[in-house]
Amino acid sequence: MRVESLRAWLAALLLWIACGGAAVAQVPVEGFEIGLSTNEITVGTNFGGSRLVVFGALDNADLRVLRQGRYDIVVVLEGPRRNVVVRQRDRVFGIWINRGSEQFDALPLSYALAASRPLRDIAPASVLRQLNIGARNEVLRAQRSTDNTQAEADDYAQAMLRLKTQSNLYMESFGTIEFVSQTLFRASLVLSSDLPVGRHTVRAYLFKEGQFLRERSEELWVRKTGIENDISVFAASNGALYGLMAVLLAVATGWFGRVLFRRD
Numbered sequence: 328m329r330v331e332s333l334r335a336w337l338a339a340l341l342l343w344i345a346c347g348g349a350a351v352a353q354v355p356v357e358g359f360e361i362g363l364s365t366n367e368i369t370v371g372t373n374f375g376g377s378r379l380v381v382f383g384a385l386d387n388a389d390l391r392v393l394r395q396g397r398y399d400i401v402v403v404l405e406g407p408r409r410n411v412v413v414r415q416r417d418r419v420f421g422i423w424i425n426r427g428s429e430q431f432d433a434l435p436l437s438y439a440l441a442a443s444r445p446l447r448d449i450a451p452a453s454v455l456r457q458l459n460i461g462a463r464n465e466v467l468r469a470q471r472s473t474d475n476t477q478a479e480a481d482d483y484a485q486a487m488l489r490l491k492t493q494s495n496l497y498m499e500s501f502g503t504i505e506f507v508s509q510t511l512f513r514a515s516l517v518l519s520s521d522l523p524v525g526r527h528t529v530r531a532y533l534f535k536e537g538q539f540l541r542e543r544s545e546e547l548w549v550r551k552t553g554i555e556n557d558i559s560v561f562a563a564s565n566g567a568l569y570g571l572m573a574v575l576l577a578v579a580t581g582w583f584g585r586v587l588f589r590r591d
Contacts, residue, residue: 440499441500526546531543
């Protein structure tokens with residue numbers, strides 16, 4: 328009987344340990360969800376830029392961390408990715424010539440970022456590089472240096488970043504994510520008037536006390552509308568005919584201009 332009692336006691340102990348382990352495994356962890364104010368933006372001849380609002384909600388948030396304001400959010404809108412080449416041009420004997428070039432593979436044509444704080448205050452630089460957060464990190468990720476020295480490669484990266492920033496295609500803003508309650512937040516991203524057409528990706532990152540926790544993503548489509556869209560669709564589906572019509576239009580325009588402005 329004592330042996331049976333001992334076996335029953337051991338079985339109960341093992342069951343208690345198993346249940347306790349399961350309870351620990353089922354402890355909820357922080358997460359979040361996001362949604363967009365729109366999943367499609369139409370671009371016409373009068374498009375002058377726009378704004379995209381990203382809404383989000385924290386799940387299973389730690390109340391202590393919430394009170395201390397140690398949750399951070401970074402929201403990024405990445406445009407379609409393309410291979411891009413930046414060239415160095417110098418003037419020789421009055422003529423501009425290409426002296427060198429650098430290729431960037433799968434570089435976002437546009438990049439907009441909003442963050443709850445400056446990136447350096449959110450996470451270490453190594454973590455930001457690993458996650459490709461920040462316009463500079465995105466440019467460096469895409470850079471394909473081969474024959475250039477490190478100094479030349481840095482110059483090309485700076486030139487690419489400068490060109491994108493000057494054209495308002497790369498934008499960053501900090502302290503612009505608003506917490507409308509303890510767990511609900513809202514981010515507003517400024518969209519350039521030269522927003523590229525195609526599939527864009529919205530990425531949101533959740534950090535807790537400097538540690539990366541979760542990432543969420545959504546798709547955003549930018550499409551042409553009106554006569555621009557009709558011409559684009561026609562050119563894509565009837566390339567040869569579109570080219571012939573363009574040549575005929577150029578000839579007709581030149582002939583009409585000659586007739587209109589001739590002096591005899």
